[in-house]
Amino acid sequence: MTTYADILPKLLETLQPYAKKIGHLKETTDLVSELGLDSLQVMQVLLKIEDQFDISIPLNNLPNIRTVKDLGQEIEMLLKA
Amino acid sequence: MSLFEKFLSIQQAREEILQNGINPFHLTIEKINSPTEGVINGRSTILVGTNNYLGLTFHPDCIQAGQEALAQEGTGTTGSRMANGSFSSHNDLERAIAGFYGMPHAIVFSTGYQANLGVLSALAGPGDTILMDGDSHASIYDGCRLGGAEVLRFKHNDVADLDKKLRRLGERSQRTLIIVEGIYSMLGDRAPLKEIVAIKQQYEATLVVDEAHSLGVLGKRGRGLAEEAEVEEGVDCIVGTFSKSLGSTGGFGVSVHPEFEFIRYTSRPYIFTASPCPSVVASTKVALRLVRETPQLRQQLWENAQKLYDGLEQIGYTLGAEVGPVIAAMIPSKEQALGMWQGLLEQGVYVNLMIPPATPNGESLLRCSVSAAHTPQQLETIIQSFSNVHSSFKEQSGSYQSSKM
Ligand SMILES: Cc1ncc(COP(=O)(O)O)c(C=O)c1O
Numbered sequence: 001m002t003t004y005a006d007i008l009p010k011l012l013e014t015l016q017p018y019a020k021k022i023g024h025l026k027e028t029t030d031l032v033s034e035l036g037l038d039s040l041q042v043m044q045v046l047l048k049i050e051d052q053f054d055i056s057i058p059l060n061n062l063p064n065i066r067t068v069k070d071l072g073q074e075i076e077m078l079l080k081a
Numbered sequence: 082m083s084l085f086e087k088f089l090s091i092q093q094a095r096e097e098i099l100q101n102g103i104n105p106f107h108l109t110i111e112k113i114n115s116p117t118e119g120v121i122n123g124r125s126t127i128l129v130g131t132n133n134y135l136g137l138t139f140h141p142d143c144i145q146a147g148q149e150a151l152a153q154e155g156t157g158t159t160g161s162r163m164a165n166g167s168f169s170s171h172n173d174l175e176r177a178i179a180g181f182y183g184m185p186h187a188i189v190f191s192t193g194y195q196a197n198l199g200v201l202s203a204l205a206g207p208g209d210t211i212l213m214d215g216d217s218h219a220s221i222y223d224g225c226r227l228g229g230a231e232v233l234r235f236k237h238n239d240v241a242d243l244d245k246k247l248r249r250l251g252e253r254s255q256r257t258l259i260i261v262e263g264i265y266s267m268l269g270d271r272a273p274l275k276e277i278v279a280i281k282q283q284y285e286a287t288l289v290v291d292e293a294h295s296l297g298v299l300g301k302r303g304r305g306l307a308e309e310a311e312v313e314e315g316v317d318c319i320v321g322t323f324s325k326s327l328g329s330t331g332g333f334g335v336s337v338h339p340e341f342e343f344i345r346y347t348s349r350p351y352i353f354t355a356s357p358c359p360s361v362v363a364s365t366k367v368a369l370r371l372v373r374e375t376p377q378l379r380q381q382l383w384e385n386a387q388k389l390y391d392g393l394e395q396i397g398y399t400l401g402a403e404v405g406p407v408i409a410a411m412i413p414s415k416e417q418a419l420g421m422w423q424g425l426l427e428q429g430v431y432v433n434l435m436i437p438p439a440t441p442n443g444e445s446l447l448r449c450s451v452s453a454a455h456t457p458q459q460l461e462t463i464i465q466s467f468s469n470v471h472s473s474f475k476e477q478s479g480s481y482q483s484s485k486m
Contacts, residue, residue, distance in 0.1 A: 040443050043215060047236060056246050059225075059232040 004076045007053070011072050014048055027069040055079060098419065105422055105434040115139055116328070116454040121431060127459050129449045130433035134406050135297050135378045136454025137328035137371060143364040150363035162356045163345070170362045177366050178333050181373065182304055182319060186341040188334050190350065191357050193293055193322025194220040196332030199348035200289065200320050201260065202228035210257040212246055212286075214238065214272070216441045221260055221291060227349075230258070237265075237441060240276045247284040254284035261288075263295030263306030267440055267448065269407030271295075274306050278315035289318045297326030297372045298406055303379055323361075327368040331357045382406055382453040385460060389451055392464035396471050401446065409435070410447040410467070417474060418445035424470035430463050 012025050018035055019025045031037055037045065046057055049071070055078040065071050098104060103122070110128075112120040116136035117128050137143055154168060162171060171189055179187035190196040201224030205211045209230040213221060216237040225232045236242040247254045259281055261272040274290070281288040292305030300308030305321070307313045317338060323331040334344070345351055357365075371378065383404075390404045401409035412418035415436045422434040425447070435446040449463070 038443075039438050043234070047242075051245075054249065056233045056249050059234060 002053075002076070002079050004072050007072050007075050007079075008068075010052065011049070011068065011075065014052060015045065015068065018045060025068060027067065027072075029068050030066055031068065031071065032066070049075065053079060103423060103426065105419065108431075117452055117456075117459060119431075121426065124429055126426070126429045126431050127455075127463060128431050129451070129455075129463055130431055131452065132294070132325040132450045133328060133452050133454070134294075134326040134382055134450065135328070135368075135372065136452045137326070137368045137378075140328070140368070140371065142371065143328060143367045146367040147360040147364040150359040154359035156360075157358045158356045160355055161352055163352045165356075167356065168359060168362070170359055170366075171356055174362050174366050175333075177369055178335055181302075181369055182335045183313075184319075184335045184337050186336050186339065188341070188344055188351065189357060189362075190332040190334070191354050192330060193320070193324055193332035194223075195350040195354065196320045196322065196334055197221050197224040197291065198227055199224075199350035200318060200334040200344065201225055201258070202350070203344040203348040204228070204287065204289070204318070205230035205258040208256070210250060210253055212243060212257055212259045214261045216265055216267070217260065217262065218266060218291065218293070221262075225260070238270065238273055240273055240280060243277065244280055247280065247286065250284075254286050257284070257286040259286050259288045261290055263290055263292040263299065264405060264407060265441075266294050266407065267435060267446065268401030268409045268444075269294075269405045270402035271299075271306055271405075274310040274312055278310075278312040282315060287317045288315065289320060290316050292319050292321040294325060294407060296321045298379065298382065301376075303372045303376070323365045323368070326372065327365055329361050329365045329368060331361060331365055378453045382451060385453060385455050386451045388457075388460050389449060389455075389463060392460070393449075393467055396464070396468045398467070398471070401444075406451045408449045408451060409444075410449075412445045412447060415445045418447060421470040421474055422447055424473065425466050428466040428469060430466040 015025055018037060018041065021036060022034055029035065050056055053075055055075060057074065057078065061074055065074055095104065108121065110119040110121055116133045116138045119126055119128055150170065154170065158168060175187040175189050179185060190199055197220040205228050207229040211225045211230045211232045213225055213232060213234055214237055215234045233246055235246050250257060261277060264271050278288065290307055295305035297303045299306050302308060307316045307319065318334055318336040320334045321332065323329045386406050387404050390400065390408055393408065393410055394400060398410040401411060412421060418434060418436060422432065425432055433448040435448050437443040440446055
């Protein structure tokens with residue numbers, strides 16, 4: 001079973017290209033306010049992550065995802081379901 | 082912090098745009114003379130951003146029907162159909178639309194926006210899933226949200242991504258609604274409907290097609306993309322609007338499923354708003370008849386579209402999609418798009434300026450919607466004006482390295 005601990009390093013790797021401005025990505029990094037992703041980039045990142053983990057992330061859950069950690073936990077939950 | 086502080090960022094964005102003079106998102110047409118001509122900033126202007134595809138807004142039959150209904154049935158209905166009752170004319174219009182599509186069930190809404198809200202929220206609720214195209218119109222986004230279903234988005238027009246997402250759903254795919262558009266309003270591209278219908282059937286999902294920009298435009302009888310692609314039988318429900326090719330306002334849903342009628346009892350955007358006013362209903366009904374009886378209008382629209390498309394392509398513009406009534410010129414930057422939009426307006430040509438975040442892929446667009454009512458002379462003026470702003474921007478800016486942009 002894939003746990004959050006397995007997911008996090010893969011997730012950080014996928015997000016790294018979007019973090020050029022701030023350099024180092026942490027669990028607490030805010031995807032919108034710190035990475036400065038606009039709605040188009042958010043969509044592109046999500047599509048990448050969906051393919052990477054073979055999941056579909058519902059739009060309904062997006063308002064609750066602010067940080068890298070939130071996103072990792074969402075992926076964990078979807079993989080369990 | 083007050084509630085009003087959130088408007089600060091909008092105010093700043095607006096001021097940035099206003100530095101150039103005119104506000105493209107708060108433009109007034111001081112006088113409207115015909116489907117294709119109005120007065121803007123005191124100047125006679127050709128309208129190329131109206132969605133008035135068949136030019137029916139001034140058709141004498143539509144005007145006469147509206148005037149008669151106004152005199153006979155009054156200015157408004159003053160209430161909802163459920164609480165206050167339907168007028169016979171509402172039922173007549175529903176029968177006319179059902180007849181037009183050859184489907185037994187039709188429901189009329191007060192706008193196309195509400196048709197999407199009403200149909201989507203009623204069909205897919207908690208426990209169900211919606212798969213929507215990522216480039217969908219705002220009314221589809223809002224309709225998906227309103228019902229409480231789980232909403233997933235697939236890559237625009239990407240059948241492989243749709244397939245993947247349906248596969249991941251497993252058995253839930255049978256309780257999944259797929260929603261796509263016939264012609265997408267920004268770039269004018271079409272859904273790959275044949276493939277989408279095949280996938281929908283494979284996974285036993287339900288398919289809704291929004292024909293807002295394709296009604297009266299595509300198909301032998303003008304029913305839209307489903308007719309053109311010869312897959313009408315694979316579509317569960319069609320939604321659309323009267324506000325574009327039919328030249329009035331209002332929206333509708335049609336379906337072969339008898340259960341569709343129950344939407345009237347569950348759909349808040351149907352129940353809790355006033356029904357369409359009699360004059361609008363009457364004009365719409367005549368416009369629908371004209372679509373049926375006057376295929377020449379559609380033919381003229383396509384001739385005009387081809388002419389404008391060829392003209393813009395020859396100048397060197399990169400266009401958003403194949404030939405069609407929506408022709409979008411893709412401009413390298415927001416600033417250039419704004420400048421060119423203004424240049425066109427100064428020459429008496431009004432098109433739609435579309436900039437991110439409202440556009441797909443962050444594009445900046447000068448969006449034209451062609452009308453059957455554009456005259457050859459108007460089309461020539463439009464193309465000439467596009468040519469003028471193209472050369473003046475090429476001269477000004479070193480960033481136009483190639484003739485393509
Ligand atoms: C695809 C699509 N659906 C629905 C609508 C809403 O139609 P209406 O203007 O009648 O509310 C529009 C147009 O605005 C549209 O482009």
